[in-house]
Amino acid sequence: MSIVNASIPFHKNEPITLLLLGGGIRYPALVGALRAVEEKGLRIGKIVGSSAGSIVGALFASGMSPEDLRREAMALDSARFKDISLKSMFSGYGLCSGDALEAWVDGKLGGRSFSGDFRIPIQVIATDILNYRAVVFSAASHPELKVATAARFSNGIPWIYACRRHRHNGKDHVFVDGSLMAGSVEESFGRHERVLILKVVSKRTLRHQDGKLSLARYFRETLNFSLHAMEKEFIKGGRWKDTILLYCADIEPARFSLTNEEKEYLLAQGYEQTMKFLNYKWGI
Template sequence: MDFPRPRSVRPRKNCRLWSAADQGRKHARSGPHGTRQPQGVAQAAALGHHRAPLTEPSAERERINLIMAGGGVRLPAYVGALAALEEMGVEIVQIAGASAGSIVGSHLAAGWSVDQMRRLAIETNFATFKDLSLRGFLFEGGLYAGDSFERWMHTGLKGARFKDLPRDLFVTAVDLFGRRPFFFSRQATPDFPVSKAVRCSMAIPWVWRPLRWEHKLLVDGQLMPWIPSGIEIMQGSESGPPLRTVMLRLISEPRGNLPAKRHLWPWDFAKILLETMLSALENQRVSGSLWENTILINVGTVHSLQLDIGHAEKERLFQCGYDQARRYFHKKAAPPPSPAAS
């Protein structure tokens, strides 16, 4: 199966990292609402951007493996980081992702350009994925069926299976029956549809229905620690010398206290509990062995289940991912300080 090859993107400049004080800030450009399919996105008018000044590229292009953790609707931040990596000449060899990271990672592995992914992330109306299923909520563990999301992914990836992808991709889900992470990949599940694997990876319990497959009950990949295992699996599949693994990770800011209600409806309690749990998971401490190669992207108070997120907010997330990735690689490339004169 043939996929398009990546093209370059020109991101905007001078976007600050998100803070709560920025909420409601207007941006000069936003796209139309309601985009459902990638075909319409690919035909959208080109966005005008300004390229930030670059340092001199190194003579040897760095090759890395890339991990993108969860993040829900905040996936434009990952796309912004990819734009920075592309501009700085970083080659991504293998990709691993969970939840939002698997959405972006699967499109990257299928050959989508950063520009195409940016348009997709910003112009897609995530609220169209609310395919309510009362039966699913009562008996199958998910308020939304997830079928609408899977069709959207299937169309964008042209029905690709893992063996069809130009790049190695590892999509992470959690098997509740086995109580451990499960990795979809070319090696383990060559004929499995990528769209269905990503659906498993973003199936937050009680929000999207989990998927049963081969005696497994698969849910969101961020519900258990998986990154050390993911790094080990990627390194085991490499044919050449081991590559550095870089992790993109989103962190959020406190949203403030909720109004103290005397009575809470069950769905209000479930929503508060779920948002608190997801926030705690994404703000876990990064271990020392991973810290050096981790790029933290501050997404502010935007939470992962904010399906009605607007265009301006998505543009901001894109720019924050772009800025933080550039800072990281510029810092890595900077020469060490000269010793003080004695």
């Protein structure tokens, strides 16, 4: 059994694998959670991320502190990534190309590839919709691939960001959001590997009926339903017991911007929920 509690001693010098799953616009919750992990003095041996978790994880692995990430989050206007493109709609089945997002991440990472200089090894999960499987990008499997490119693969939110086509070792792939199949990656962990999973979820709220259904509302509501359903995907087997669900109240995943108050709320939620879990479940 992988769960650790106060009756089972936990040694802080024992490395853990940290999974950062999902997030989207609610990524500040992951930043707050990382602050708690750092304050507890946990030794991270590897970071695995999907969707926004792949970006937050890569920036942290590159050397940014939780405080650096907090400042980035507070200063960032996510609307800059809303690069709507007709070409993307027809060729990639998404409103936005995602080029702006990839360029921003690549700039923050200094163009690093997986074989680059990271203080913590980073891996990125993407869903290969063409071959129906999760792909984990790492220094071992794709040493020359830019981490920003893999993160863009992993952030291919259906209908929002265009899917990305990629050819590797003579095989074609089409990548979309890594969170779609993140629950299938457990087999990549060692049997005795200690894993801590941070997963962002929002409350499903019932809205008052107003009798009006515009095309924009139809798109937004069906997308929210789809993203909420995606969040029900859990790591298989006993690993779910080491999963911290970072609840984000009713902040919808299908948004492109947050107020400063919402960012502060998410930062606090991620921090407080992670601290509580580590105190009571892991006894540290």
